[in-house]
Amino acid sequence: MHISEGVLSPPVLVAGAALTAAGVAMGLRKMDNEKIPRVAVLTAAFFVASLIRVPLGPSSVHLILNGLLGLVLGWAAFPAILVGLALQAILFQFGGLTTLGANTFIMAAPAVLCYYLFGRSVTSKHPGVATTLAFVCGFSAVLFSALLLAACLVFTGESFLHAARILVLAHLPVMFLEGLVVAFCLAFLMKVKPELLGVTHAAG
């Protein structure tokens, strides 16, 4: 889900850059020096995870995992995604420099939203509740990203309306897939490493 260079109109590019700058500033303020290695290593892990090809019918898709990233990193999702996308832009030329702001916001804003909406509740003791919410978290993060992407295109020009609508629809299978993967992944993490989700061990 990267918008290429040269597509978006100047006002959309400026708005994206400004919102991302604010988000990154907030993320950096919340991330003290002690936490930098953790955020960086997890950023690298998410980068690697997003390269995994997940089979879907006759083709395969890449996961975005911004919902999970938001749960694990909170506001640090902004600098993490900015660095991830900057690396993709420089190493693989996906995305670009002028679209860095808009592309980062499209992925990071839903991540932070998920952190606030689901951060506490996915660690619920009740497994059914936790799994359902984790699915909703993974699903809605991609849904919000797709909607933001569509909004960027439509604000650029009315003629993008059809393309934007198809883009959102095309992401529907990915949304279900992300929901499933995030639900399974969170169940795993709660068993193996609840600290990752900010849960401290009870005595023993």
Next chain:
Amino acid sequence: MHIDNFASGDSLLHRLDPRVKIIAAMFFSVIVAVADRPLCLAAAICFSLALLLIARLSIREVLLRLLAVNAFIFFLWLFLPFTYGGEKLFSLGPLTATREGIIYVFQITVKSNAIVVALIALLGTTPIITLGHALGHLRVPSKLIHLLFFTVRYLQVLHLEYDRLRAAMRIRAFRPGTNLHTYRSLAYLIGMLLVKSFDRAERIRKAMLCRGFHGEFYLLSHFELERIDLVMFLIMMVVVGGMASLQWIILK
């Protein structure tokens, strides 16, 4: 995992001061991204191709890269010619393509590729770590640079970790398909990757504390502007300025 694909080489652009390259790439991208006059865009394409020639990169590899990058643009070609209002050019069943629509997508395609080619020639020819140092000297917040360095450093480590986990799955006869078992296994794989990263980060943090880390990050590479850097910088700025005047000052 291959990073720094285009960074090996010994052309003029490979040796240029990275700060110069970053600033030139920024100005060029911004001008081209907002430009729409044909003359300005033609100049942009010429400039990008000239950079590519100076960088002496493998044309084949650059073309392969462009093919991958243009996926989004191909997608737009499917829609915009038919949804952009204007003079009718031809019809495909119920769909009508307009002249203006095709010009608009063509313009987007040119802009996008001009920028990508320039980015390959300017930024792709610099090792990513060197770019990090240069960004640090250009006053990008140090925490962000710090984050970039660590991420690049551990990207390859974690990719190896991933390969190891994946090999373990293959040995146990895991074959991916469209089923719940695959999705659960891949989710656990991602979970395991995160757990390993979390533990590794903790070890790194402790190792850094042992070595007296107190939040200061020292930039070890320093750059000196030489005559050739200044000359190239001026040339590129003049070209970019010329493009801007083609766009906004000189009348059609």
